Amino acid sequence: GENVEQHPSTLSxxxxxxxxxxxxxxxxxxxxFPWYKQELGKGPQLIIDIRSNVGEKKDQRIAVxxxxxxxxxxxxxxETQPEDSAVYFCAASKRSGGSNYKxxxxxxxx
Amino acid sequence: DAGVxxxxxxxxxxxxxxxxxxxxxxxxxxxxxxxxxxxxQGPQFIFQYYxxxxxxxxxxxxxxxxxxxxxxxxxxxxxxxxxxxxALYLCASSLVDxxxxxxxxxxxxxxxxx
Numbered sequence: 001g002e003n004v005e006q007h008p009s010t011l012s013x014x015x016x017x018x019x020x021x022x023x024x025x026x027x028x029x030x031x032x033f034p035w036y037k038q039e040l041g042k043g044p045q046l047i048i049d050i051r052s053n054v055g056e057k058k059d060q061r062i063a064v065x066x067x068x069x070x071x072x073x074x075x076x077x078x079e080t081q082p083e084d085s086a087v088y089f090c091a092a093s094k095r096s097g098g099s100n101y102k103x104x105x106x107x108x109x110x
Numbered sequence: 111d112a113g114v115x116x117x118x119x120x121x122x123x124x125x126x127x128x129x130x131x132x133x134x135x136x137x138x139x140x141x142x143x144x145x146x147x148x149x150x151q152g153p154q155f156i157f158q159y160y161x162x163x164x165x166x167x168x169x170x171x172x173x174x175x176x177x178x179x180x181x182x183x184x185x186x187x188x189x190x191x192x193x194x195x196x197a198l199y200l201c202a203s204s205l206v207d208x209x210x211x212x213x214x215x216x217x218x219x220x221x222x223x224x
Contacts, residue, residue: 006152033210042201043114043215044153051211089152100141100165100206103213105152 006106
């Protein structure tokens with residue numbers, strides 16, 4: 001089955017600096033890659049996602065890049081703010097048309 | 111628009127007991143997935159229900175079972191609880207639709223087995 005590795009496990013940045021979290025996946029058939037933010041006592045919240053037909057996607061201060069050949073994808077947060085402090089999870093999935101799909105998560109970055 | 115609702119929020123059970131966790135999906139969603147999140151780990155897929163049937167299952171023993179009702183709400187049952195079953199149990203809803211992506215997660219049920 002799919003295996004997702006996530007690095008680093010912890011990350012500390014100064015306010016205003018950029019943060020980068022990297023993930024690799026094992027199943028070349030995976031085609032959907034969401035990122036989730038989990039705050040203390042809450043469930044994961046989708047912050048951005050990317051499909052395999054796209055190399056990069058941006059949403060304000062957040063961006064995700066995907067390298068299908070290397071099977072890795074990254075989350076970039078610019079101009080970090082205190083409210084960005086949380087646990088971030090990457091995930092991978094094989095999504096096929098109008099079908100059910102499951103997510104395989106990385107271990108998270110605090 | 112209500113998101114995913116899970117109950118109870120916290121639960122303490124004794125080893126060997128049985129537990130039932132409940133989930134109401136986000137309005138408009140028709141699929142419910144359950145995940146187990148151990149402390150300091152990412153969520154692990156337990157199973158998924160659509161049209162009242164289990165459609166996919168992760169690597170969890172038969173002690174874990176579920177149900178989906180006609181109104182799309184769902185239950186997760188765990189029998190013969192072990193200490194290792196202590197975790198945050200997350201329910202996520204989604205929509206089986208070609209153009210729909212993304213799960214919506216609830217806040218979870220924190221299960222402690224003593």
